[in-house]
Amino acid sequence: MYLHGTSKINSSGHLEIGGCDTVDLKQTYGTPLYIMDEALIRQRCREYMDAFRASGLPFQVAYASKAFCVKAMCRLVDDEGLSLDVVSEGELYTALQAGFPADRIHFHGNNKTPEELEMAISAQIGCFVVDNFIEMQMLQALAEEKNVSVNILLRVTPGVEAHTHEYISTGQTDSKFGFDIGNGSAFEAVKQASGSRNLKLLGLHSHIGSQIFEVDGFQLAVSRVAEFSLEVKRELNVTFKVINLGGGFGIRYTEGDTPLAVAEYVKAITDAVKKFFAEDYPQLPEIWVEPGRSIVGDAGTTLYTVGTSKDIPGVRKYVAVDGGMTDNPRPALYESKYEAMLANRGLDRAEETVSIAGKCCESGDMLIWDLELPKVNSGDLLAVSCTGAYNYSMASNYNRIRRPAVVFVQNGHSDLVVRRESFEDITACDLVPERIAKQPSFK
Incomplete structure (x- = not known):
């Protein structure tokens, strides 16, 4: 072993x-x-933070708590300066009970209930990652009722299929997650969100899969998201402050697994952002990622x-x-x-x-x-x-x-x-x- x-x-x-x-x-x-x-968990957290600092880009690293969510882990993540990604009211409750700062919590999920949305709005979390039109409508109605504005990202599927197990590939067109770029639903979602009175559209979210050992998929996803961002800027005069590229960074389970070092994943992503966004985005967007497995x-x-x-x-x-x-x-x-x-x-x-x-x-x-x-x-x-x-x-x-x-x-x-x-x-x-x-x- x-x-x-x-x-x-x-x-x-x-x-x-x-x-x-x-x-x-x-x-x-x-x-x-x-x-x-504990020392290895902290080391992995610091590897992500240090690699992004070296890139010179603004960033947030949010630990994907679905990988391992207990109060002690939430406290450790806060101690290391990371944000936190939750996907249910139970994970949100755990984070809040642990005293994790609500403004650094991001809420994911393809079927958030009205009760979950209300709980998260009341807690004043930092951002919702909106997955579909029904959720957008519910969130707008609840925010309007409470007379508040909430930050959102739109989850998009860029049509990139990672080299991973078929059950955990999520970036391709045929996925239960997100607005598809290829069929126009992502464009319509940007149009609706940018016109909303109570939703503040920060940017886009893209996640292409899990246990990924190459950088090609991430680089291709960045190029697709950048191309879509340019279309949105040209047609709707909307620019994005945040681009979230999800997680999926692989680890070694057995001898046949060949993950890259954290710094290599981060450099490939940040270099791709600089390459594909620089021409049309004088101020590069803030980059968010959501490692879970690769931290714990x-x-x-x-x-x-x-x-x-x-x-x-x-x-x-x-x-x-x-x-x-x-x-x-x-x-x-x-x-x-x-x-x-x-x-x-x-x-x-x-x-x-x-x-x-x-x-x-x-x-x-x-x-x-x-x-x-x-x-x-x-x-x-x-x-x-x-x-x-x-x-x-x-x-x-x-x-x-x-x-x-x-x-x-x-x-x-x-x-x-x-x-x-x-x-x-x-x-x-x-x-x-x-x-x-x-x-x-x-x-």
């Missing part, structure tokens, strides 16, 4: 993250356990305890752990690949090929196929790397399994930022109608 950030094998042969021995973390917090390398993905490690195993001679050996698709649904959803190691036996050489199974009552609950490990024993600790993004966020209570705890580790200290769910938590929202409660037991 590739060791990210502060991860290393210590003198005891144990995996250590943030100066904390994972064997000790298991004793303190139990398993499954999400371990977040490789900073996360999930720690499991090995339980049972099943050896089928000539076929494969299954090794089961005390978690699975409830804490990491990505292999089942996307066939995502991961690396792993025995955290309590980090110096032992590999002796067998095993497949890591989860504990859910589903044949598809498999975390890793064909993993080389030392001979695995019940009670060993398995550490799966790069689980910081979309693991806690997508965790569920399937089979009524409790969701894991989350700890931040740094400089030999560990802090619980999300406690493990209790059995009481599992049933906290359950209600039994009186007519059922009073029925006699079947005999």
Whole structure:
């Protein structure tokens, strides 16, 4: 397993993250356990901020909180000077409860409810990323009713399809997101928004996909957005102060992944903006981006305890752990690949090929196929790397399994930022109608 950030094998042969021995973390917090390398998260935040400062362009880096949204993460992001992207009332509520400055919150989503819009307007957030005409109408009506003006970006689809999994490509024409440039709906949206009394149109938003390893797609998206911006300027006399180019910057999950350094992505984007906007925009627009996975993905490690195993001679050996698709649904959803190691036996050489199974009552609950490990024993600790993004966020209570705890580790200290769910938590929202409660037991 590739060791990210502060991860290393210590003198005891144990995996250590943030100066904390994972064997000790298991004793303190139990398993499954999400371990977040705080120093690496902060490093990634600073890489984005430093790269944009070097470009000389005005900018905002907004952490895409859908990747991993808890109050401690919101506080950390604020501490590093980033803005915050939310996509639901729950994420917005979390940010506000954490004390995140509302004027640096951007609200995304293709189906924002009236209640969500009202909540965000009342909180006086910094910007709405408007996805469709119905949302624009609702937002205008609510803003007019409250006698306020709200900042908006229009999400557009530039017709760029990133080299990524088909389920997470969003920049192409056939997408549930945004106003399409090619069919004229984006132009009509600019026309309506720029004429609105209570909507202040700052600019455009474009997102082309996720887990992207090249810069070509971003550069092409910039050229398409710039071409559209020139058309709008010429036909409607409307110029954009902000161009948001979304996220999608890739990370290394396995040996075959080849992401670029953060600075390379940023330089390609900012150079493209300078190239395609300079002639028609004397004052270049402010550039916004929304990294999520690339800030927290490789900073996360999930720690499991090995339980049972099943050896089928000539076929494969299954090794089961005390978690699975409830804490990491990505292999089942996307066939995502991961690396792993025995955290309590980090110096032992590999002796067998095993497949890591989860504990859910589903044949598809498999975390890793064909993993080389030392001979695995019940009670060993398995550490799966790069689980910081979309693991806690997508965790569920399937089979009524409790969701894991989350700890931040740094400089030999560990802090619980999300406690493990209790059995009481599992049933906290359950209600039994009186007519059922009073029925006699079947005999």
